[in-house]
Amino acid sequence: MVVHPERRAQRSLQRMLGATLCPVTVAADLGTAAIDGDTIVVVDTAIALASLDACKRPARAWIAVPGEGLQPADPTTVSALLNAGWDHVVAHPMPLLAEELLATAQKLIRRDCFGLDKYMAWGAEVRGYTLEDALERDAAVGAIASDVTRVGLPDRIGSLVSVIADELLANALYAAPVDVHGAKHRVHDPRDRGRPLVDRDVVTLRWSTDGRYLAIEVRDRWGTIEPAAIETRLAATKTSTVESGMGLPLAYACSNQLVVNVAPQVLTEVIALLDIRYKPTELARSASFHAFWGEPP
């Protein structure tokens, strides 16, 4: 279901979603849209802003997409939607919009959310590292930064990749593990202390590029991430201070799209996507965000 006031945007969105071969209907406003618990609702950001609680209504998913003329969503709008609990906010204009929307819709339709390969063109190689000790974080970050530079990407991308990989790994190593009472008992662990990573403590880092995007994926085996809490933190784009919990917001600020996939109590996967085709000024000021729940692969 596409809910957008502009006929031209309706047509564009209908064609993008038509690639799923699922029936796509359109409506100019939420009042006339037929929505049930199995509907994926793609909503213009202006309509979403005017009905922030709409995302609480039963549907398979609510996805906010750029508004007038499908221009990039502004940061205030993205923050307001995240703060209101929207799990899918697409910020970017075409062609990213089409690529992101199709991948998002297919993940929801197929109920298959894990893996960075869903964002890569066929043929792109995926390289991975499995950390065997918490102290290997620096080496893994250094390796991925070196790999990225070696494939010809500029230092700017290498620098962003370093920050993103480091924050996602730190999150998996120290924020994800919980004890038998559900307490996050690794949060205050010294970061310079070794810890063998076996069983549920295993953390993997993978990356890939296809000339359009560079994707970084970090998995932990805890499944304790809470997308709603993350959305609230990401919504605070300008942080007054940095006493805690700045890791994911920093990774988000360095990305063009941040994707959280979670199988509760089993697996968390965070994917950060960087567009490597366009200058930052040709994209939206804020990154897109998506949260998916699903069965582990």
Added chain:
Amino acid sequence: MTRLQIEIAGGRVTFAGRIDESAQLATLASQLLPGPVVLVPEGVTFVSSVGLREWIRFLRALRESGHAVTLERVGDVLMTQMNLISELRGLAVTSFHAQYECASCRNEAQPLVDATLSPVPCGECGSPMQLADFPERYLTIFRT
């Protein structure tokens, strides 16, 4: 990756390497003599969220101990991350590195610039290079 190297020469402190959990910033403010302090973090190549927190605490400690603080030649990665933190608005920054691109040959570089973000000549073809990012990612810190 290089740990943070700190050199103190009178009131001038130079930083190079990574600002992360291993950065020894907690006691640095107390090691500096009273008077104006110039921080030169040009060689900073990486800043983690934990490192950014330590950097903010260091700046806060300098302010609280009465130092007049100026930042010169701030590395790109530190400059963009400091711009995310509203507590740092109004900090004195005289120059910083920013992401520029040449529209003619698409060469990318991080020249040293100031808050005017003026064009600079491309090192490869001589055409004017322009800022390749949103100005607010560098200039929010100048708003009071």
